[in-house]
Amino acid sequence: MSQDQHTHEPQPAENPEIEHEESDVPAGRIATLLIGLLAGVAMVALVLWGAFILLERQAQRSDIVRSPLITTPVVPPEPQLQAVPSRDWQQMLAEETERLNSYGWINQSAGTVHIPIERAMELTLERGLPVRPDATAQPAGQMPGLDNGYNLDSSGGIEPTTPGGSINTYIPRSIPVPQPTAPAAEE
Structure with missing residues (x-):
């Protein structure tokens, strides 16, 4: 093969479907668009300014006028x-520190005063705490004023069973156990 067969001369590319723009962008259309845009912005600004004035007047009318x-x-x-x-x-x-460390009246007509905390502690040690006259000693686990049936220990008020007993032998302390009675004699 020879080299003559493979060489090609450059030929101008011709494509009749592709063309270039013959004229520039029309400046009149762009100017018209910009003028319309500026006019729209100005109109919106005027409407908002008018709404602001209207709302400001309404707010001034509704304000409460205070007496001088x-x-x-x-x-x-x-x-x-x-x-x-x-x-x-x-x-x-x-x-608070001043009140805790001073003497003063709480209610002068009733004769109630406050005294310094140190003096109050000394008097409490000397005299002891007050005790209600009807207070009686309660057994351990009992609270004053509660029936003996309310036991506050962890058993929940249930008596323990006897060895060899069953769960049916539990009797709650708060429920009175009826005692058997002799049948009434019929006449």
């Missing part, structure tokens, strides 16, 4: 925020 003679400040409801919580804590602690 009122001088008391309006305090928000509790709980209020603390500006400096540590200072408030120190102030409360100082007030």
Whole structure:
């Protein structure tokens, strides 16, 4: 094979279906689009400005007019925020410490006073704690004022069985056990 057969001369590519744009983008159409867009934005801004003025006037009409003679400040409801919580804590602690370590009246007309905590503890040791006059000693596991049928131990108020007994021999303490009676004699 020779080299002459494989060489080709370049030929211009012709494709009649593909063409290029003969003119530029029409500037008039772009200008019209931009002017319309700006006019729309301006119109929306005017509508919102008018709505703002209308709503502002309505809000001013509905505001409560306070008398200029009122001088008391309006305090928000509790709980209020603390500006400096540590200072408030120190102030409360100082007030409580002062009350615990001083004498003072609780109710002067009734003759009720408070005394320092140290003195109160001394008096309690000297005099003892008050006891109700009707208080009686309760057996272990019983609470005052409760019937003996209410046992507060872990058995739940059930008597233990005797050795060799069955579960049917459990008798709750809170249920009275009926005693057998002799049948009534018929006449």
